[in-house]
Amino acid sequence: MKAYIFPGQGAQYTGMGQDLYQSSEEARDLFHKANDILGFDIAKVMFEGSENExxxxxxxxxxxFLHSTILSKVLGDSFQPDMVAGHSLGExxxxxxxxxxxxxxxxxLVHKRALSMQAACEKNPSSMAAxxxxxxxxxxxxxxxxxxxVVPANYNSPGQLVISGAHEAVERACELLKKRGAKRALMLPVGGAFHSPLMLPAREELAKAIESTTxxxxxxxxxxNVTASAVSDPEEIKTNLIEQLTAPVKWTQTMKQMLADGxxxxxxxxxxxVLQGLLRKVDRQVTADSISGL
Known part of the structure; x- marks a missing residue:
């Protein structure tokens, strides 16, 4: 069975998606639609923006989201998934x-999610650590x-777990985890405590938008991410997508379940x-590749 997986925040780089824009009329149309929806030239930032931008x-x-989604659309008939999963935003x-x-x-929804998460980060100074x-x-x-x-936020692979929460609580947890034998406890350069209770204001705002979307x-x-199991019911998918902002990303469990399901x-x-690397830590023998352009 063919599984497609989609990356989340942290995978970005300058020039991302530019080859799609240059080689596909369908991709160009979708980028132009995105510019109109977002109200700024996202394509220009993707192609030419600095690392900080x-x-x-x-x-x-x-x-x-645009890089992954437009790519999957322009693959055409060769894109035939039997199952899909996405890491956090990638969902x-x-x-x-x-x-x-x-x-x-x-x-x-992604735009609303990004703005509401940014606002929650500014309201509650917080952090994450690997x-x-x-x-x-x-x-x-x-x-x-x-x-x-301070809570587990991303179960990325066996032996790699990201924690999230209030800055002082995360720092204290890192100290204790080093004493318990952690090889590394590394504070991450992120703006807030994603997938923790501190994202509750963002979840409440996003929930309204999700509930009104078909x-x-x-x-x-x-x-x-929330269940690490196969879901096909649209209402259940909605509920889990809302819960995702304050619940941990069960990526290790998801990969194991997809393998168990065939x-x-x-x-x-x-x-x-990144996801290909995490998958190989779950199963070294698995067949895995990646597509980032045409």
């Missing part, structure tokens, strides 16, 4: 790829023991090869 959440999220690309969301509706070399259960135990908000019956299941061939669609 691309790092802004309001730019990063629609940019990565929106996955939902366009399997027909749950229309391109324009998904982009509007923890390497410990069992998930140890990281969970330490987070529970720390005063203040979700269609998908052509294949999406393995959602995935034999994985393709990462969009910028970078």
């Amino acid at each position: 691309l790092k802004q959440t309001k730019v990063t999220q629609p940019a990565i 929106f690309s996955a939902l366009v790829a399997n027909g749950t969301l229309e391109f324009e509706d998904a982009l509007k 923890i390497l070399g410990l069992e998930d259960s140890v990281v969970e135990e330490v987070c529970e023991s720390v005063d203040g908000v 979700f269609h019956q998908p052509i294949c299941p999406v393995y959602q 995935a034999t061939d994985f393709t990462e669609v969009g910028p970078g090869k």
Whole structure:
């Protein structure tokens, strides 16, 4: 079975998607639609913007979504997924790829998500940290023991878990995790505590937009971050997409479940090869490749 996976924030780079724009009329039309929806020239920022410009959440999220989604559309008949999944933001690309969301509706939701997350970050100064070399259960135990908000946010691969929360609580958890044997406990250069309770204001704002958007019956299941299981019911997909902002990304569990359900061939669609690397930490023998352009 063919599985397509879609990257999230952090995969961006200057020049992303430019070859699609230059070689495909369909891609150009979609980029122009995106410029109109967003109210600024996202294509220009993607192709020519500095690293700092691309790092802004309001730019990063629609940019990565556009690269992945436009690429999956211009692949044409060769794009035949049996199952899809996306890491955090990438879940929106996955939902366009399997027909749950229309391109324009998904982009509007991604834009709303980016702006509301940016606002939540500014309201609650907070951070994230990558923890390497410990069992998930140890990281969970330490987070529970720390005063203040700090929670597991991204279960990326065996031995790699990102924590998220209030700045002081994250720093304290890092100190304790080093004492428990973590190979590394590295503060990440992000603007806020994604996938933590501190994103609740953003979730409430995004929920209104999601509830008023039409979700269609998908052509294949999406393995959602919140459940790490196959979901095909549009209403259930909606609920999980809302929960995602304050719940952890169960990526390790998702990859294991897709493999258990018969995935034999994985393709990462969009910028970078991060997900391909994480997948190989789950199963070294798996067939995996990536597509970032035509």
